[in-house]
Amino acid sequence: MRKLGNIVINEYIKILLKLSTIIMLIAVVLVAVGYNGLRFIQKRQEQRWAGSAYYESYDDIINRAKSEKYEGWEITVEASTFLKDNNITQKYNEDDYWINSAAHTMFEQKAMAKELLDAGDIAQAQKSQKLADNLNEAIKAKDWKAYNKINADTLEAVAADYKEDENVPLYESKEQLEIMLWAAKYQSEHEIPPFAGDWRYGLLNEVQANKSELIRLKGADPGEQDRKAIAAAEDALLISQYRLDNNIRVYTSKISGVINDNYNYEEGLKFWDVFTSSALGINFISVLIIIIAGSLISSEFSSGTVKYLLVNPVKRYKIFIAKYISLLTFAFLMLLIYYLFNILLSGIFFGFGDLGAPHLYVSGSKVLKGSSFLYVASKYLVSSVGMICMATFAFALSSVARSSALSIGLGIFLYLSGYGIVAVMSASKLDFGRYIIFSNLELNAIAEGMSIFKGQTLTFALAVIVVYMLVFLLTAWDGFVRRDVK
Amino acid sequence: MTPLLKIENLSKKFNGRTALDNISLEAYSGEVFGFLGPNGAGKTTTIKIITGLLDADSGNVQVNGFDVKKQFEKALENIGAIVENPELYGYMSGLQNLRQFRRIRSGVTEERIMESVRFVGLENRINDKVKRYSLGMKQRLGVAQAILHRPKLLVLDEPTNGLDPAGIKELRDMFKKLAHEEGVAIFVSSHMLFEMEMMCDRVGIINQGKLVDVKPIKELMEQAAGGGGTVYRFTVKPVEQALKIIASLEMPTESILEFNEQYFDLKVDNTETVIMINARLAAAGVGIMGVAPQEKCLEDIFMEITGGGGIQIA
Numbered sequence: 001m002r003k004l005g006n007i008v009i010n011e012y013i014k015i016l017l018k019l020s021t022i023i024m025l026i027a028v029v030l031v032a033v034g035y036n037g038l039r040f041i042q043k044r045q046e047q048r049w050a051g052s053a054y055y056e057s058y059d060d061i062i063n064r065a066k067s068e069k070y071e072g073w074e075i076t077v078e079a080s081t082f083l084k085d086n087n088i089t090q091k092y093n094e095d096d097y098w099i100n101s102a103a104h105t106m107f108e109q110k111a112m113a114k115e116l117l118d119a120g121d122i123a124q125a126q127k128s129q130k131l132a133d134n135l136n137e138a139i140k141a142k143d144w145k146a147y148n149k150i151n152a153d154t155l156e157a158v159a160a161d162y163k164e165d166e167n168v169p170l171y172e173s174k175e176q177l178e179i180m181l182w183a184a185k186y187q188s189e190h191e192i193p194p195f196a197g198d199w200r201y202g203l204l205n206e207v208q209a210n211k212s213e214l215i216r217l218k219g220a221d222p223g224e225q226d227r228k229a230i231a232a233a234e235d236a237l238l239i240s241q242y243r244l245d246n247n248i249r250v251y252t253s254k255i256s257g258v259i260n261d262n263y264n265y266e267e268g269l270k271f272w273d274v275f276t277s278s279a280l281g282i283n284f285i286s287v288l289i290i291i292i293a294g295s296l297i298s299s300e301f302s303s304g305t306v307k308y309l310l311v312n313p314v315k316r317y318k319i320f321i322a323k324y325i326s327l328l329t330f331a332f333l334m335l336l337i338y339y340l341f342n343i344l345l346s347g348i349f350f351g352f353g354d355l356g357a358p359h360l361y362v363s364g365s366k367v368l369k370g371s372s373f374l375y376v377a378s379k380y381l382v383s384s385v386g387m388i389c390m391a392t393f394a395f396a397l398s399s400v401a402r403s404s405a406l407s408i409g410l411g412i413f414l415y416l417s418g419y420g421i422v423a424v425m426s427a428s429k430l431d432f433g434r435y436i437i438f439s440n441l442e443l444n445a446i447a448e449g450m451s452i453f454k455g456q457t458l459t460f461a462l463a464v465i466v467v468y469m470l471v472f473l474l475t476a477w478d479g480f481v482r483r484d485v486k
Numbered sequence: 487m488t489p490l491l492k493i494e495n496l497s498k499k500f501n502g503r504t505a506l507d508n509i510s511l512e513a514y515s516g517e518v519f520g521f522l523g524p525n526g527a528g529k530t531t532t533i534k535i536i537t538g539l540l541d542a543d544s545g546n547v548q549v550n551g552f553d554v555k556k557q558f559e560k561a562l563e564n565i566g567a568i569v570e571n572p573e574l575y576g577y578m579s580g581l582q583n584l585r586q587f588r589r590i591r592s593g594v595t596e597e598r599i600m601e602s603v604r605f606v607g608l609e610n611r612i613n614d615k616v617k618r619y620s621l622g623m624k625q626r627l628g629v630a631q632a633i634l635h636r637p638k639l640l641v642l643d644e645p646t647n648g649l650d651p652a653g654i655k656e657l658r659d660m661f662k663k664l665a666h667e668e669g670v671a672i673f674v675s676s677h678m679l680f681e682m683e684m685m686c687d688r689v690g691i692i693n694q695g696k697l698v699d700v701k702p703i704k705e706l707m708e709q710a711a712g713g714g715g716t717v718y719r720f721t722v723k724p725v726e727q728a729l730k731i732i733a734s735l736e737m738p739t740e741s742i743l744e745f746n747e748q749y750f751d752l753k754v755d756n757t758e759t760v761i762m763i764n765a766r767l768a769a770a771g772v773g774i775m776g777v778a779p780q781e782k783c784l785e786d787i788f789m790e791i792t793g794g795g796g797i798q799i800a
Binding site: 006013305307312315 | 500534537538539540541558559560562563565567569570571572573574575576577578582586587589590591592631
């Protein structure tokens with residue numbers, strides 16, 4: 001064992017002393033720099049785009065309303081004049097944002113009160129007038145908490161005498177109305193400002209949207225229900241609700257592609273947005289690892305050093321094992337370097353403030369907290385399955401063919417094109433393609449049921465990978481351990 | 487005395503072509519055993535089988551009593567070797583290369599590394615990258631590598647390749663010292679008889695995969711010499727006149743091996759004859775530019791030992 005360890009040390013020295021390896025390490029760092037730099041540019045552009053949002057001036061709004069005379073134009077004119085006179089901007093901030101909609105509602109209700117009075121419905125007219133007055137007071141006091149309360153009370157009243165047919169145009173269904181009522185009450189009780197820039201307000205909207213989505217999905221005919229979508233929506237709801245209840249702003253979660261409109265462009269990308277996606281860069285690192293794998297054995301043959309490597313009191317299989325261990329550990333070392341550099345660079349570009357963010361996941365309809373760093377590490381590991389397989393392939397080829405160029409070339413070619421090849425096979429209904437290794441490397445997708453070939457299970461994929469790896473390794477073993485050194 | 491290296495009935499074929507044909511030999515502690523043969527005779531193949539790089543089709547090799555195939559690690563503890571060219575890692579320094587070996591051989595200390603380096607006289611350049619070494623320096627590093635773990639058997643494949651004459655002499659002295667003073671058995675291959683003569687105690691001759699003969703170097707040289715005298719090259723002017731004088735000396739006609747306008751080669755039994763011919767030619771007014779003994783080439787000796795007929799020399 002001591003000898004095996006020493007051979008591994010020897011192999012590491014060989015890998016590290018080659019100039020090309022130093023270049024590779026620099027390349028890994030550059031991939032991390034490039035990735036974070038690009039995301040930073042993206043952030044800047046989004047911020048510029050959000051900051052340059054165009055607001056029509058009140059005068060323009062009034063003029064347009066007067067000339068176009070669309071339905072309810074008088075209310076627009078009244079509200080805009082009011083807002084202009086009271087120096088309320090249209091800006092996206094806590095003070096002004098809600099007053100815009102509050103003012104519109106106020107003048108709507110005023111107009112409605114007048115109409116109802118003309119029609120003789122005095123009770124309803126008084127209700128509308130009262131609402132308008134309340135709104136007016138809240139606006140004058142610039143009291144958004146009062147505005148929240150008004151909203152909640154109004155919706156409660158609507159829900160109290162809800163009638164299927166009458167209210168249908170305004171509220172899709174009783175369930176949807178109840179969701180809105182719940183949200184308004186929650187907002188009032190928990191003093192969440194009615195301002196879209198506030199993260200809790202955004203999150204509340206997200207919960208509300210998730211609830212609605214779930215109802216919509218469950219409302220389909222039992223035969224046409226999309227179970228996967230329902231399960232995903234349930235998880236998304238659980239997590240957004242958990243965050244709302246526990247005041248968790250920054251988090252990571254593997255749920256994506258479901259409703260998540262909590263992204264604030266003005267604030268831009270944050271640390272975890274960028275770091276969780278950094279596993280993309282592993283594709284570049286894989287190419288580097290395949291280059292090392294493809295020359296690990298064959299370079300000893302082409303330089304003639306293999307004779308001096310083998311004429312030692314160490315059995316060949318030990319040298320073989322040591323070389324493979326070196327390859328694997330070096331690959332993971334590169335991943336670790338890439339991982340650490342991404343933490344550093346994402347921190348520099350996007351701030352170190354959120355490092356403690358939890359990873360949220362659902363287990364048995366309960367939300368559990370985990371480590372976000374471990375979550376990203378697990379993403380890295382799953383993404384590196386393809387890298388390890390193709391590195392082993394190149395390693396095996398270099399042992400059999402004893403040619404670096406062939407091993408590296410074919411290794412990289414297959415790594416880059418393998419997925420495309422099986423995708424074409426799948427499209428051409430060549431079902432045996434499911435037994436090709438490239439159909440089985442995207443473990444994340446397969447686990448989520450999005451495999452290239454239909455009905456591919458995770459167990460099947462893992463079995464295929466194990467079989468291929470065994471074939472690769474036995475071939476490499478045979479090439480190195482059993483054959484003559486001529 | 488038990489042999490340190492024992493080769494028994496070794497045979498090996500490459501793609502149907504016989505490379506080694508039933509070779510058996512032994513080398514003992516304290517001797518330099520020369521393995522002599524032309525290029526392609528099977529020297530490197532034998533050495534690769536001894537060191538475990540190749541598997542023999544049949545036969546076996548024992549080193550210090552350990553079978554190379556069955557007890558590889560134990561056998562290799564006793565072997566230090568240079569196989570073909572000394573190809574070490576060019577991107578490492580000499581020292582870094584030696585440390586690679588240190589890690590996988592037992593009992594090699596850092597001190598021992600420096601001792602070996604001094605032994606081969608490489609201490610001034612040991613921290614340079616090997617790719618900047620001359621062939622001679624690489625050869626020295628190869629030797630340092632081979633002796634690092636104080637092996638009982640040194641297997642050296644044409645170790646003087648690429649060395650200058652001074653380097654060759656140094657290396658020869660090193661090997662003799664290792665064998666005669668430290669009791670190492672040295673198995674050294676070469677295609678140059680002259681070199682063998684200078685350093686070996688015994689010689690095995692291999693040709694076309696067959697071991698032709700094994701005998702002490704003295705016997706071999708005597709046999710070579712006794713096989714028909716020494717050839718001298720007379721560079722004279724005019725050659726024609728000189729040949730006429732030779733003819734008049736009643737020497738056997740076949741003793742003139744070759745002649746042209748510049749010189750003639752003559753086979754003679756002893757130096758007195760050369761002095762006598764020299765005097766005769768001078769007396770007859772033939773201009774003598776030079777008289778020099780010709781080194782007997784390996785091919786000639788092969789012809790003599792194997793009795794000529796059918797031997798091809800690669």
